[in-house]
Amino acid sequence: MSSPRTASDPAATGELQAHDLWSACLQRLAQELPAQQVNTWLRPLVAQVADDGSRVTLAVANRFKLDWVRAQYAGRIGAALQAITGQPVAVELVLAPREAVAGARVAAPRTAVPLRTEAALPPLPDEPPTAAPAAPEHRTRLNPGLTFATLVEGSANRMARAAALHVASSPGQMYNPLFIYGGVGLGKTHLVHAIGNHLLAERPEAKVLYIHAEQFVSDVVKSYQRKTFDAFKQRYHSLDLLLIDDVQFFANKDRTQEEFFNAFEALLAKKSHIVMTSDTYPKGLTDIHERLVSRFDSGLTVAIEPPELEMRVAILISKARAEGAVMPEDVAFFVAKNVRSNVRELEGALRKVLAYARFNQKDISIAVAREALKDLLNIQNRQISVENIQKTVADFYKIKVADMYSKKRPANIARPRQIAMYLAKELTQKSLPEIGELFGGRDHTTVLHAVRKVAAERQVDSELNQQLHVLEQTLKG
Incomplete structure (x- = not known):
């Protein structure tokens, strides 16, 4: 069953042009893939759509890119197109003619040459390289929409x-x-x-x-x-x-x-x-x-560190404005408090809220945001409590749970305790004083020190970062 279409969804018109369908596909893939992958491999492709919408032909600049896109992204592209159009869409990759420009007619399919990895390359040639073809016009590959003006500034960056x-x-x-x-x-x-x-x-x-x-x-x-x-x-x-x-x-x-x-x-x-x-x-x-x-x-x-709450709120309001929508500050705070990891996930949550509001013809509110993000909130609400964090961390570092709220300060206990405080701040809605109280009545400044210390060390200590990743995944189920 296909997903609902919003009024702004190009698929809703039934008169999709190549640019519209491919643009909608890219928007969908941008929510699933890292931005650099979308910008490097997918945005440069030139699309042609069959009259009945059953086939999309993508022109690729060279054989290397053709093989890479086919192996890494063809399945995702097909799934995204089907979700948008509500019907199976065949994806065909072809080599663009050398003289082709954006929007030009794409060539018929050609046989792709299998990619050789760097390790499989022949030894460096002793003879000088052959003459290179004329250099193409310089391309910057820059996204003109990514500027200092559109970057929300905060202490994290x-x-x-x-x-x-x-x-x-x-x-x-x-x-x-x-x-x-x-x-x-x-x-x-x-x-x-x-x-x-x-x-x-x-x-x-x-x-x-x-x-x-x-x-x-x-x-x-x-x-x-x-x-x-x-x-x-x-x-x-x-x-x-x-x-x-x-x-x-x-x-x-x-x-x-x-x-x-x-x-x-x-x-x-x-x-x-x-x-x-x-x-x-x-x-x-x-x-x-x-x-x-x-x-x-x-x-x-x-x-660049993970954005603090106020910065996440500012990002949401700014991104919503760029989408032609107004996000009330209380809704932005609600979303920001529940999406903490990075800007990309924050943008994904914003898109869900905006799409849900538009589809249901409702004003953006906390109730609408809660409904739009219910899957995300259900995952986060799987009883990630401070007590659960303390037990998980204690088990991981092989200490007693009681050590989490004891006054003992040897390194093998103090370090896991600080990590548990950090995770409590990241994964729960508890305030610093509340967390301190659950760690043996410690002052909120002690918790703040632990949170800042672990956050800073995570950026430079790959082993600690890996341990925290394991703990976070364990706690999130």
């Missing part, structure tokens, strides 16, 4: 935003490279796009490129396969600003790391700027060459 704005205003000067790290969905990608858009607004002639680390890997693979390294180096070594997301994807890819090191050195030598993001700080990266890690750490490293 204030330092990173300030550094990013400095780089955007004076590239090649201080903070080179700029390394931004933090968890999934906290706004790292938004920030790097904002840097590129700001620079281009001031210097339209600047050569700027935003790219995900996976795309850099694929470019290295293609250059080895086709012996077109002159074109590869011309593209990357001539930039004024390189913005690269998720450099942790370079792990265990020796040749990719070698080529990125060369590009890194070439760009710094010509005073171009490099901005990188990662899920961990430079020295926390694994299976990355030490000389590359030292380059990552040679400029400025800043963290």
Whole structure:
């Protein structure tokens, strides 16, 4: 049975054009997949829809991308299209003609060449590469909607935003490279796009490129396969600003790391700027060459933390306004208190509330938000109590539950107790004084210290972060 369609859903018109259907599909996939995957692999595709809507043909730029999209995303695309149209939709991937432009007629299907992984590449050729084809017009890959103006500022991202704005205003000067790290969905990608858009607004002639680390890997693979390294180096070594997301994807890819090191050195030598993001700080990266890690750490490293309550409220109100809706502050507080992990999940919750209100022709209220998010709230309300947290943490670290509220202070007890306080603040609606009372009558400042200490250490201690992830998943069931 297909999901209900809202009045604003393009599928409701029954007269879907290719752009409308593909746009609706992308919106749906954006709620399921990381933004960088959608932007890198799916948004560049050009769609054609059969007259009866039973088939969607997607033109892909090259064989590498065709194989990757087919393997990783074809099933998700088909499911999303069926959910939108209410009928099975065949998904066909084809190679676009070299001369094709956006909106042009797509080519007939061609046979795809199986992708070889980096490890399977032949040895480096001794002979010089063959002549590269003429360089295409430079593409920035920037999302023009991701700017400093649309980024909600708060204590969680204030330092990173300030550094990013400095780089955007004076590239090649201080903070080179700029390394931004933090968890999934906290706004790292938004920030790097904002840097590129700001620079281009001031210097339209600047050569700027935003790219995900996976795309850099694929470019290295293609250059080895086709012996077109002159074109590869011309593209990357001539930039004024390189913005690269998720450099942790370079792990265990020796040749990719070698080529990125060369590009890194070439760009710094010509005073171009490099901005990188990662899920961990430079020295926390694994299976990355030490000389590359030292380059990552040679400029400025800043963290983006999970947004605090007030920042989450501001984000919800701002995003709702961008969608043409008004979210009352009390509703924003209700949603923000129940969605704590990251901005991406916050946006997903907002979309659910807006869609539910529009479909049911109701004003946005706490009651509407509670109904729209009932599945999420049911999951969170599976009796995650402070007592349950204390027991789970005590079992995990092999201490007694009684130690959670005792006055003992040895490290093997104090540390798990602080972790339990942190989880109590993150996973329950209890206030700091209430949590302190349940931990043996401790003052709320003790709880606050524990929460801040664990939150800060989580950002730089991968082992602690993994332990907390396990505990959170255990408690959420």
